[in-house]
Amino acid sequence: MQRVRFGVIGVGGMGVAHATLIQRTEETELTAVCSASEERTRQVAGRFGVPGFVDYRELLRSGLVDAVLIATPHPSHAEIAQCAFEHRVHVLCEKPLAVSISEGRRMVDSARQYGLLLGAMLQMRTERRFRIARRAVEEGIIGNLLRAHTIATWCRNEAYYRSAAWRGTWAGEGGGVLINQAPHHLDIFCWLAGMPCRVTAQVRTRYHQIEVEDEAFALLEYPNGAHGYLYVNVNEMPPTRRFEIVGEGGKVVVDGEQVTVTRIVPSLPQYLQASQDMWELPATEPVDMDVPEEEEGHEAVIRNFARVLLGLEERLVAPGEEALWSLELANAIVLSAKRQKSVTLPLDGAEYDALLAELRSTSKAKPVVQETRRTDPSIARAIRMEPDAQE
Structure with missing residues (x-):
C-alpha cells in the first residue's frame, strides 16, 4: 500500500x-x-x-x-x-x-x-474511557451543562527541570504546568464540556526553582450559565486525574482509568417541577455505553x-482547529492570573502576546x-x- x-x-x-x-x-x-x-x-x-x-x-x-x-x-x-x-x-x-x-x-x-x-x-482522545465520556455528551445523556470540574496533578522534581536549558523558563518553554503537562487534560476537558466564556484564575510557583507556574486553578463560566473549576499542579503524589461533567440529564465521571455514566430519571428540570414529595429524589441509572475497543x-x-x-x-x-481550545484556555488562565482580572473568551491574542513579551523580557538562563x-x-x-x- x-x-x-x-x-x-x-x-x-x-x-x-x-x-x-x-x-x-x-x-x-x-x-x-x-x-x-x-x-x-x-x-x-x-x-x-x-x-x-x-x-x-x-x-x-x-x-x-x-x-x-x-x-x-x-x-x-x-x-x-x-x-x-x-x-x-x-x-x-x-x-x-x-x-x-x-x-x-x-x-x-x-x-x-x-x-x-x-x-x-x-492522543488521550483515542483512549476508550474518554471516547465513552465523549459519546455520552454527544448522545445527549448529560443534557444541558450544569457544571464541569477537573483535577490533574503530576510530580516533577528539580532534576526534571534541570534536564534541559529551556525547561521552566518563560523564554525557553513559554509556560509551566499549563503549557507542558496539562494540555492533554485541558483538551479532554474542553472536548467534553465545551469552551468557557469567562476565566478567573490564579497561578503560583510553590516548590520549584523555576520562572513559570507549577500550580494553577481557575473558575470558569460557560455561555449557558454553567460553572466550572480546573486545578493542575506538578507537586503531588499520588497523582489525581479526574473529570466530572454534570448536566440536567446525567453525569459523567472519569476518575483515573475508571469511567461512569449516569442518567437521571426524570431529568432534573422535570423532577424539580413535578415531584410532590419534599424528600423524594429522582432515580438514577448507570448507562452502559457501547463503545468498541480500538487502537489507542x-x-x-x-x-x-x-x-x-x-x-x-x-x-x-x-485537528489543529480543536488543538486551539486547550491553548486558548491555558493562555486565558495565565492572563487572568498575571493581570489579576477575569478575562473573556475568545481571548484577545494581542493582549496575551504583550504579557508573554513582558515575562520573556525578564527571563533568565539557568546557571546550571x-x-x-x-x-x-x-x-x-x-x-x-x-x-x-x-x-
Missing part, C-alpha cells in the same frame, strides 16, 4: 518515541530526522537508518517527506510549521500546538491557506493522520543545567521501546 513519508523534527525523548512508532506503523515510513545537535542527529539517524539534518529547513527542502512530526521545544512549533506549509509539507505537531493563541491561530490559518493537514498529538495512544494518532492524508479516513483525531534526553518511562513502556533506545 502507499505510505506517507514522515520526517521527525526534534529527536530528544519524545521525538525518538515518535520515530519508533512511525517505523512501526503500516501506513507510514520514516524517511528523515532532524536535531539542532550534530551529535544527536548522527546518533538518531544512524539508529533508524535514515538521513539526518541539523537544519529543519534543509529537511523540508529535501523532497524526502510528505509530512513532518514536530517534537521540538514549544516556542519553535509555529515557526517550523509555517516553514513546512510553505514547502507544501503536512504537519502533525506535538502538544502544545504553540505557546500563544495568536501563533496557534496563524498555524491553523496557514494550513487552511495552503490546503494542508495540521494535526495535534492529543500516539500510534493511533499517527496512523489516523496518515490514513486521512491517504484518503482512507475522513477526520483527524485532533544537566542536559538529559530521555523518553518519559511511562511512554516508553506504553510503546514498548527498548531500554537502549530511550536515551
